[in-house]
Amino acid sequence: MKVLVINGSPKGEKSNTLHLTKAFLAGTGAQDVETLHVSRLNIDSCRGCFACWNKTPGKCVISDDMEMVLSQILAADLIVWSFPLYYFSIPGKLKTLIDRQLPLALPFMVENTDGSGSGSHPSRYDMSGKRYVLISTCGFYSAEKNYDAVERMFDHICGKDNYETIFCGQGELFRVPQLRNRTDAYLADVQQAGAEFMTGGIRPETRERLKTLLFPKEVFEEMADASWGVEKSAGEHRAPVDETLAFTRQMAALYRKESFDGKARVLEMHYTDRDKTYQILMERDGYKMLDDPKDFQQYTTRIETPFTVWLAISEGKTTGPQAMMEQKYRVDGDFSLMLKWDDFFGYAAPAAEKKPATAKTASDSKSNMLIFLLPWILFWTVTSFNEQWGVMTSIAFCALIPLLWLKFKSTIYERLTIACISGLSLSLLLGADQTILWPLSYLLFGLLWFVSGFQKIPLSAYYSMNDYNGEKALQNPLFMKTNRILSLGWGVLYLVISVWSFLLMRANAAGVALILNNVATILMGIFTVWYQKWYPAKVARGR
Ligand SMILES: Cc1cc2nc3c(=O)[nH]c(=O)nc-3n(C[C@H](O)[C@H](O)[C@H](O)COP(=O)(O)O)c2cc1C
Incomplete structure (x- = not known):
């Protein structure tokens, strides 16, 4: 099976979406994969001259990389459109590539049999054996309802119900190493979808799991706001907030109030190399983050750590217990918080929690x-x-x-x-x-x-x-x-x-x-x- 990946993200290899696409391909087991990074291609805009229909049938008057793209499309058995959502549609350069597919169509008008529009143009080539998958991430907390325009467009391009989709919200999280626990679990589901796609189609259970939010809406939005490093209340004109503050806010946003065990805690983070201190109040109804020493309360647990060490732990470069054994950071006060850290701040993948009872092994x-x-x-x-x-x-x-x-x-x-x-x-x-x-x-x-x-x-x-x-x-x-x-x-x-x-x-x-x-x-x-x-x-x- 020959696979063509059309990566429409302007970020090329650094695309969030590409994480999903790679997981999907790993699931399919495909060996023969060609990836085109649209951002690197020289593709001019369609001139609308219709020369590819009348003067030089099947051939565009513009001589650029599109000729190669068309031949790759024709040669592929599976085409994976991988792209970010831009203004509820696709990035401009990808649209340019789509426009330039005109030479693949014949000029004649035919009726749409799938009710998707007022007519279409038949294909110049036999495309009947080809399969299509759309993989995309978007920035909002959920993909739901964001992809209406994209789906209507691909209904026309690939044929209604003739393509698979994997759309995922919170796309920016795929590049955050600290959240790999969660995003890797999602990618495992995408990989599973890839395997199922090859053997009869993605199962409804897998499809459901792919719709599960990476993080709850409010947790994600707090983390996302903190990640911009600017004060939300003051708008972007204020000086960027300190890196340690943005980081601690993101960490605090992961607090799971469901893990509250009846004991309100005050976690104090002191970054020794930056001389910065913050407090996270861990309460029944959620958390509060304090960054002004005037407001500080008596801590129940205080972590004294170089910021670099805490960052390395959160990025999975070392583990908390390992760093503690090496005395790279110290903890004062109630130690039970450290023992339950994953309960308080670690979001498990819902997919893992939903394991059916029958799958229980020794x-x-x-x-x-x-x-x-x-x-x-x-x-x-x-x-x-x-x-x-x-x-x-x-x-x-x-x-x-x-x-x-x-x-x-x-x-x-x-x-x-x-x-x-x-x-x-x-x-x-x-x-x-x-x-x-x-x-x-x-x-x-x-x-x-x-x-x-x-x-x-x-x-x-x-x-x-x-x-x-x-x-x-x-x-x-x-x-x-x-x-x-x-x-x-x-x-x-x-x-x-x-x-x-x-x-x-x-x-x-x-x-x-x-x-x-x-x-x-x-x-x-x-x-x-x-x-x-x-x-x-x-x-x-x-x-
Ligand atoms: C110009 C622009 C427009 C965007 N429009 C939307 C949008 O309409 N809806 C949305 O949820 N996210 C939107 N986003 C966020 C991206 O879809 C999101 O960051 C995505 O994960 C980027 O994927 P990539 O790294 O694969 O390019 C937009 C981002 C940019 C830069």
Whole structure:
């Protein structure tokens, strides 16, 4: 399949629309693609002489790049018209190119059969096998109703219902690296549309997703206004606003009031290299941005960062947690805001949220720490009352675990637990010495934790990631370090417990061992809850 892309944006390669066009082409899998940047072509205006109809049929009197364009149009199987919306129509030079297609038509008048007008001219060439796609972005928040004129024109050029369209509002956002999370999700839908176009046509669900706004109207309009770097209230005559202010306004505009958790927050941004400070009040009904220190309130969270670092984070050149680990910025006050940053300021793609339930895969499900812990707890508690019951309940639970994995994500440590508990239970049934078996169970449990501390994913991370953005948390060095320390801590504790249990049991003080073990475990549990909040906050404070 030969594809011709006619890029009508005066910005050439820098066109916003071209992002969509490239995604669409990637979806089609087309290899033979020719792209014509109209802005680079030498195309004169049609002179209206009709020489291409009477004197030199099929040939224009003007000798310029249009001759090449026409031959490319004739050779192509798929023609993609890629252009920005200009004054609810197409850019002028693209219109010039369209006018100069006259040599492709015959002069005779024929009736329109599709009801799209008062008549048309038949094509000089067989164009019946060709397919057409219009891809365009526009500046307003939505494409709806903006393309009426464009569609009426292409009804005549390509034939009504004889072309596909992908029209997208908020087009300027495609060039903003900070918003790639959202725009990439949209481009994935465009790519999907490209694939479907090749195999029976774009599906209605995909078409619906392509109509979804990139950002809600008010969020987009606030961001767009802030991006111009001039005060809206004072018009464009006032001096341009500071780059840090425009940037912070755009960031504030992303605040999602749906993520309000009952706690009003005052986020203070201090850009150390520019000596600029702003506050964003994050409230139930939305946000307020303060740029005058006179109005400032007591902050709940303050971020001190060089502007360049924050910019690099927002452009995805580094991640927030990575930069924090490297102590490139510091956070004072309530750290919970940082942990929920993506909820507060990250717009997820609606397409991703709308995944049908049936598409749920094992990797979507969450792990559950009880599956790992319960076999051990059952073994330790029930066997201490009744050996046989203890062994039976532990083995029965282990046998149940594969069923639980249908609902919960399994981990290597659950598999190892099944092996350990089954081995220990069988040994107990075969009459192994309790004073050895119990300390051995603590030793094995401790080893699981301890050794995991040196693995890629420490044991506790498998479970605590559920509360921190799922698998994304595994990319967060601070999260991983916190979990590594905690897993090693639990490992050491249970290795020590195994030693003192062995000694106490040998000294006939099993009861003391039991109490000591439980108290130590509860204390470590309390420490864990505290430490997993305290440690990241300490790193963030940079002190
Ligand atoms: C001269 C001009 C006219 C425009 N007219 C409209 C318009 O009528 N409606 C609209 O929504 N956006 C309009 N825009 C915004 C562009 O359509 C928008 O910025 C688009 O994403 C640019 O795409 P491109 O980067 O592919 O050229 C206009 C932009 C310019 C420069």
